[in-house]
Amino acid sequence: MTPDELDALFKALADPTRRRIVDRLAERPDQSLFELCAGAVAKGQPVMSRQAVSQHLEVLEKAGLVQVTRAGRTKLHRLELWPLRAAQKAWLGRLL
Amino acid sequence: MTPDELDALFKALADPTRRRIVDRLAERPDQSLFELCAGAVAKGQPVMSRQAVSQHLEVLEKAGLVQVTRAGRTKLHRLELWPLRAAQKAWLGRLL
DNA sequence: TTGACATGCAAGCAATTGCTTGCCTATAAA
């Protein structure tokens, strides 16, 4: 686990909207962008645009937390837990 | 562990300079600002100013990861591990 | 007291973040 990978991982987790997306993907995998839009709200905002959610997903993808598969015109997202396990083994475990 | 506390924690860890400070405080506690300055380098920069390190320490303090005690004119920092354990119990543990 | 040391405070500034809006493309259904 390189420092850059740790950066991307912790940065991805440092946002409540993104953690909520992770939670929802943990409950049910293979959700589309539209499904994830429903219920994604930033603090203070009434709703959140599709593009905003898409950008959050991009951050999660770069961290390796979300894997994407294409099915026709829809983009399905599923959670990937190995970055968390890797970070725990490579960094957190040494401290705790 | 509130969402805001998780935000502050993950944000604090999402920087290699701050993780390095954490590592160094794990090796030896109660280091002053000046001690932590020596060896703290940002990527691309030759050295890092005292104020920059001080601001990084502020972020770590807000996350609860660093506790400060005063000894005369020096400010001693020591690592606090409970935020990591709390995050693991409140959030990471549910996923892993 | 005088001077050196450890730190705080605050303004400034380039770069990044986090969102928005508008338009474009590709797939599926009618």
Next chain:
DNA sequence: TTTATAGGCAAGCAATTGCTTGCATGTCAA
């Protein structure tokens, strides 16, 4: 083919980040 659906691309913009520099404050030593 038309029409609606799922998503992509990119410009724009206010707010935040991550540093810097300059000056002020408090503490110890001589």
